[in-house]
Amino acid sequence: MSASMTTSNTRSLRGYLTERSASGRLLMPYVTAGVRGDWLELIDACIDAGADAIEVGIPFSDPAIDGETIQQASVVALDAGMTPAQCLSELAKREFGVPLIAMTHYNLVYRYGHERFAADLVGAGCWGTILPDLPLDVAGDWITAANEHDIENVLLAAPVTSDERLVEVVENTGGFVYVVSTMGTTGGRDTVDDAATVLARRVKALSDVPAIVGFGISNAETAVTAAEAADGVIIASALMRRVLNGDSTDDVASLVSEIRVGLDEAYGA
Amino acid sequence: MAMPIAASPKNMGAPNDLGFFGEFGGRYVGEPLIEACLELETAFTNAWADPSFRQEFLDLLNGYGGRPSPTTECANLGEMLGLRLLLKREDLNHTGSHKINNVLGQALLAKRMGKTRLIAETGAGQHGVATATAAALMGMTCTVYMGEVDMERQALNVFRMRLLGTEVRPAMSGSRTLKDAVNEAMRAWVSEVGDTHYCLGSVMGPHPYPWMVRTFHEIIGTEARQQVLDLTGELPDLAVACVGGGSNAAGLFAGFADDPSVRLIGAEPAGGAAAGRGVPAIVHGMKSYFMQDEVGQILEAESISAGLDYPGLGPEHSHLAKTQRAEYYSVTDEEVLEAFQLLSRTEGIIPALESAHAIAWVMKAKDELAGQTVLVNMSGRGDKDVQQVQEILEQ
Numbered sequence: 284m285s286a287s288m289t290t291s292n293t294r295s296l297r298g299y300l301t302e303r304s305a306s307g308r309l310l311m312p313y314v315t316a317g318v319r320g321d322w323l324e325l326i327d328a329c330i331d332a333g334a335d336a337i338e339v340g341i342p343f344s345d346p347a348i349d350g351e352t353i354q355q356a357s358v359v360a361l362d363a364g365m366t367p368a369q370c371l372s373e374l375a376k377r378e379f380g381v382p383l384i385a386m387t388h389y390n391l392v393y394r395y396g397h398e399r400f401a402a403d404l405v406g407a408g409c410w411g412t413i414l415p416d417l418p419l420d421v422a423g424d425w426i427t428a429a430n431e432h433d434i435e436n437v438l439l440a441a442p443v444t445s446d447e448r449l450v451e452v453v454e455n456t457g458g459f460v461y462v463v464s465t466m467g468t469t470g471g472r473d474t475v476d477d478a479a480t481v482l483a484r485r486v487k488a489l490s491d492v493p494a495i496v497g498f499g500i501s502n503a504e505t506a507v508t509a510a511e512a513a514d515g516v517i518i519a520s521a522l523m524r525r526v527l528n529g530d531s532t533d534d535v536a537s538l539v540s541e542i543r544v545g546l547d548e549a550y551g552a
Numbered sequence: 553m554a555m556p557i558a559a560s561p562k563n564m565g566a567p568n569d570l571g572f573f574g575e576f577g578g579r580y581v582g583e584p585l586i587e588a589c590l591e592l593e594t595a596f597t598n599a600w601a602d603p604s605f606r607q608e609f610l611d612l613l614n615g616y617g618g619r620p621s622p623t624t625e626c627a628n629l630g631e632m633l634g635l636r637l638l639l640k641r642e643d644l645n646h647t648g649s650h651k652i653n654n655v656l657g658q659a660l661l662a663k664r665m666g667k668t669r670l671i672a673e674t675g676a677g678q679h680g681v682a683t684a685t686a687a688a689l690m691g692m693t694c695t696v697y698m699g700e701v702d703m704e705r706q707a708l709n710v711f712r713m714r715l716l717g718t719e720v721r722p723a724m725s726g727s728r729t730l731k732d733a734v735n736e737a738m739r740a741w742v743s744e745v746g747d748t749h750y751c752l753g754s755v756m757g758p759h760p761y762p763w764m765v766r767t768f769h770e771i772i773g774t775e776a777r778q779q780v781l782d783l784t785g786e787l788p789d790l791a792v793a794c795v796g797g798g799s800n801a802a803g804l805f806a807g808f809a810d811d812p813s814v815r816l817i818g819a820e821p822a823g824g825a826a827a828g829r830g831v832p833a834i835v836h837g838m839k840s841y842f843m844q845d846e847v848g849q850i851l852e853a854e855s856i857s858a859g860l861d862y863p864g865l866g867p868e869h870s871h872l873a874k875t876q877r878a879e880y881y882s883v884t885d886e887e888v889l890e891a892f893q894l895l896s897r898t899e900g901i902i903p904a905l906e907s908a909h910a911i912a913w914v915m916k917a918k919d920e921l922a923g924q925t926v927l928v929n930m931s932g933r934g935d936k937d938v939q940q941v942q943e944i945l946e947q
């Protein structure tokens with residue numbers, strides 16, 4: 284696994300994901316920083332359970348794109364005092380075997396300062412950012428600052444995204460395209476929309492950039508469905524739901540293992 | 553006589569293509585909402601260029617909303633304060649506040665777009681009531697999101713909305729006030745965007761809302777300017793309005809933005825003084841001044857008035873503040889309570905607690921304003937607040 288990790292001046296999230304996806308579907312669990320005291324161990328456990336990369340959520344006070352679960356996880360983490368700086372400095376003290384991707388709302392990046400945030404992301408082992416409320420029309424300044432530090436900014440595509448706009452998303456995204464599976468907020472659902480498959484196909488028809496589906500994936504079955512036309516899946520709320528329920532780290536990670544097995548059985552490892 | 557709808561003033565014109573007024577505004581929403589914002593922008597632009605839409609809007613404002621609202625000279629309080637006090641009476645509109653102007657505009661637009669459902673956020677409940685009213689009028693279904701705390705403070709308005717056939721859903725997250733109701737409404741909009749129009753209640757949110765909502769409220773300033781001229785033969789020295797998100801202020805200011813002699817004053821609650829104490833933030837789809845902590849978490853506003861209990865303000869106000877075309881000052885809850893009672897006693901006009909902020913600022917600044925003509929936007933009437941004030945005063 285660490286064989287494909289490269290040094291920061293040559294690393295490429297897109298390259299890494301492309302390489303990994305050649306032999307199976309990618310699995311990216313999400314963990315809210317500070318959701319509980321052992322959140323860093325939780326990341327380790329997810330990696331041990333077969334994660335290809337980890338999305339680290341930096342909690343924001345007004346997470347407008349998030350459903351109930353991530354909202355609650357954010358409140359818990361904020362109440363525990365988590366800040367962007369603390370998140371990045373705690374990550375910086377560790378070595379993880381896979382790339383991290385910071386996911387948050389743009390205001391925290393704006394306040395931190397583009398330049399400093401990009402630099403600190405590198406120190407924290409982050410290869411990319413996902414800022415869902417920073418659409419491409421206004422993302423230029425951040426993308427420039429991020430790219431100077433080899434941080435790739437991931438853009439999102441939604442089922443309603445027009446063909447014209449999808450071309451721009453695909454051309455301007457870094458790392459991969461985050462395929463939003465459904466018209467809604469983050470949150471585990473029992474079924475995944477066909478919209479995810481349709482959208483993943485539209486992305487793949489335009490480019491060989493990895494397309495990874497997120498929003499609403501809750502178990503192996505929904506992951507397998509969502510990954511049909513895509514390169515992988517993101518699982519967030521279903522994990523954080525277990526954390527909020529007080530499940531042990533092993534129990535949380537077992538969901539990651541189940542999905543790993545499901546994806547590998549369906550699409551080969 | 554009914555006033556025609558004028559062209560927008562130069563100094564409060566359209567934002568740029570990306571929705572920015574100077575450095576503020578924009579469209580900071582997730583990809584799922586981008587298409588909806590673009591669709592709305594196109595629909596509004598086309599509708600506003602269509603004289604038949606404008607005429608229909610004006611007919612509704614007048615025939616249903618009760619416009620034009622008068623401008624009333626308040627000689628008693630004016631004499632007491634040593635100035636000439638004029639009130640623009642948005643409190644006399646149907647549903648009791650300025651909010652109906654914007655809502656009738658958006659509901660008409662939603663119909664034109666083929667939407668069958670309205671959703672809205674509300675703080676004091678005035679915007680919720682106005683939206684519920686428009687939905688009833690136009691045969692649309694309606695859901696209003698309201699902070700749980702506000703549902704308690706404004707129980708009467710909750711009942712009014714239900715009476716009008718609207719479903720009221722509590723926003724349970726965060727401070728359970730207006731900002732959380734906005735979050736909830738935005739979340740709901742994403743999943744229902746096909747048949748639903750989000751009827752945003754102030755000059756905030758992603759482009760085109762700040763511009764569109766202000767445009768629908770420009771009638772306030774257009775009427776007021778002519779009425780003041782008719783009454784006094786001159787322009788006022790100041791135009792004063794309370795600022796939550798800033799819609800009643802934006803509507804008033806638009807009438808005077810191109811008159812450099814008229815000072816434009818926004819009165820904010822001390823516990824939510826975004827223009828006074830804020831730093832630019834990106835939240836609720838826009839870049840604007842917000843009260844936030846040092847890392848960028850948005851703070852909870854704290855105000856006696858649910859309608860001003862918002863930690864930010866609309867981006868055009870941030871721009872007007874930054875360019876110093878308008879000035880923003882804050883008043884305390886105590887000063888507001890004082891103003892609420894004084895206007896009631898001296899003029900027989902019970903103001904909304906929100907509007908009482910504007911009166912409170914005039915009272916506070918009276919020495920500086922001696923002899924001047926001060927136009928205050930009476931954005932709403934105080935019926936909804938009477939019980940709350942009674943409880944506070946009897947404590």
Ligand SMILES: Cc1ncc(COP(=O)(O)O)c(C=O)c1O
Pocket residue numbers: 649650675676677678679753754755794795796797798799800801858859860904906907931932933
């Ligand atoms: C009477 C009245 N005035 C003012 C406001 C504040 O809104 P805005 O700042 O958008 O005018 C409200 C909001 O509920 C209101 O009800």
